[in-house]
Amino acid sequence: MAGRQGTDSGAGDKVSSGAKRAGLDFPRPLTTVDVVIFTIRLEALQVLLLRRGHGEGEPFPDALALPGGFVDVARDADLEACARRKLAEKTGVVSPYLEQLGSWGSATRDPRGWSATHAYFALIPASAAETALAPDAQWFALEGAGVKPKLAFDHAEILQAAVQRLRNKVEYTSLPAYLMADEFTLPELQRTYEIVLDRPLEKSAFRTRMLSADLIEPINKQRKGPNRPAQLYRLKTAAAPVYFARTFNAPE
C-alpha cells in the first residue's frame, strides 16, 4: 500500500472532515463482510441464507442472501471479528471453524456504489445448526455447486467458490471433523466426508488415514445400535486441521 497515486475522480460519495488534511479526500468503496455457513442436516450439505428486508434504498428487496453486512468501524476490531459477529448474531455459534475465502469487489456488484466484500466460510456442527437461529435465517440444501433460489448481489458466485473450496480441501484435509458433534464414530465421520464429496469412500483407507493422523482420540464410550457398537472418538484438544499428503481418489 503505497501513497495514493493517479488522479481522483469526482464520482461517488466524498469523505469530509479530517480527510482532506491527510490527503484522503477521495471516494471510498463500501466495505462489507459475508459469511458462508455450512452444516450437515438431513444427510445433506446445507448453507444458511437470510431473507433481505425491503426498506427504502434496500437493494435486492426480499431476495435471499448470505449473512453479512457492512463493517462497523466502531464495533469491529478487524475483518475476522466482523465475520464472527455476523455468525454469532445469526446462529449463536461462537467458535466454529472459520476461514477466509476471498474478496469480491467491483463497481457494479452493489447498485449503491463501488463495493468490496470480504467473504469467509464457516463449518458448524449439526447440533449447533438449529438452536439459536435468527428468525430471518433458513437452511438450504446444496444442489451441485449452488442452491435452488436466486441470490442477491454476486452471492451465488461467492457460494459457488465456497463449495468448490470446501470440496477441494476435504480431499486432503480433516475439515469435515468440524462438522461433527463433540463425540462421533468413524463411520459417522466417513459419512460426513461422503456427503460433502458426494461420492463413496473406501472404508479401510479412510480409517487408516484418520487413525494415523494426529487428529482424533477414542473415548471410553461406544455408540449402541441394532448392530455391533461403534467406538466413539472426539477431536484432540486444540486440533488444527490436518493436511494429508495425498488426495482421496486419484482425480480422473
Place this chain on the structure above:
Amino acid sequence: MAGRQGTDSGAGDKVSSGAKRAGLDFPRPLTTVDVVIFTIRLEALQVLLLRRGHGEGEPFPDALALPGGFVDVARDADLEACARRKLAEKTGVVSPYLEQLGSWGSATRDPRGWSATHAYFALIPASAAETALAPDAQWFALEGAGVKPKLAFDHAEILQAAVQRLRNKVEYTSLPAYLMADEFTLPELQRTYEIVLDRPLEKSAFRTRMLSADLIEPINKQRKGPNRPAQLYRLKTAAAPVYFARTFNAPE
C-alpha cells in the same frame, strides 16, 4: 450482505451528499490493494518492494512496502483490475500468473484509520523482472519467510502469508512454470522448484511428474552447454496450473 444492522458510531470520517438518502451515512474503511510480486533472480526467490515517499500525512515515510495503493473507484472496474494496474505500473508486466491471497483489515493497521487491503500475489519470469521496472522499485531476496528490511504497515505479515502459500502450492502444483522464460529445460524447471522450496528434489520423480502432466511440450530445439545439451520445452498454450494428487516429499 444484508442491510445494515446495529448502530453507527460517530468516529471517523463521514460520507455526505447522496449517501444519507440511501442509508449509507456511516464511516467507510479505506480500501486498498497490494500485490506481492515474485520472481527468480540470482538463484533466489525475490520479491518487489517500493520505497515510500515522505510527503505530509504519509504514514511510514521512507519505509519499504509492497506495491499497492487505494482502489480508484473511477479507474478500477474491480479488484483484480486494480491489482493488474499496480503490477503493470511497477513492472510493465501485463499478463502474469495472478492469484488472490487474502485480505487484511483492521482499525489499527493504517494510522489514517480503519483500512482493509486486498492482497494478490503474482509470479513473473526472470526475463520480465528487469526491463520496465519503476525507479522506486527494487528486488529483495527472501530469507526464510520474509525479507531483511522492516516493512510498512502489516506488509511483513502479508509477505509471509504469500511465501507460505507459494511454498505450499508448489508442493503439488505447476506454479513454478510461471516463473520460467518462454523456453526452458527440465533441469531448469527443477532448479526453480528447488529454489522456491529450498530443498533438493529427486530428478527421476520430478521428470516423470512433469512429463506425465498435460503442462509442457518439447520444442524442436536444445539448450547447448559444455555438456550434454538439454531438450527445450514450452508451456502448452492456455496451460492452467496443474494440480498433482500428491505432494513431493512425504512431509516428515
Place this chain on the structure above:
DNA sequence: TGAATAGTGTCTTTCAGACAGTATTGG
C-alpha cells in the same frame, strides 16, 4: 579421454483401492 550435465532404468517403499473375511451387537 574426461568432466559435466542430461536423461533412463530398476528396486524399494508407501499408501490408496478393492474386497474378502472376522467381530459384536439386537432380535
Place this chain on the structure above:
DNA sequence: CCAATACTGTCTGAAAGACACTATTCA
C-alpha cells in the same frame, strides 16, 4: 441363528524415493 453394521487383513497397483547406470556434448 440371522441381519446389520463395525472393524481388520491381504493383495494389488500407482507413484515417489533412492540411486545406479547410460548418453551426449565440449575441452
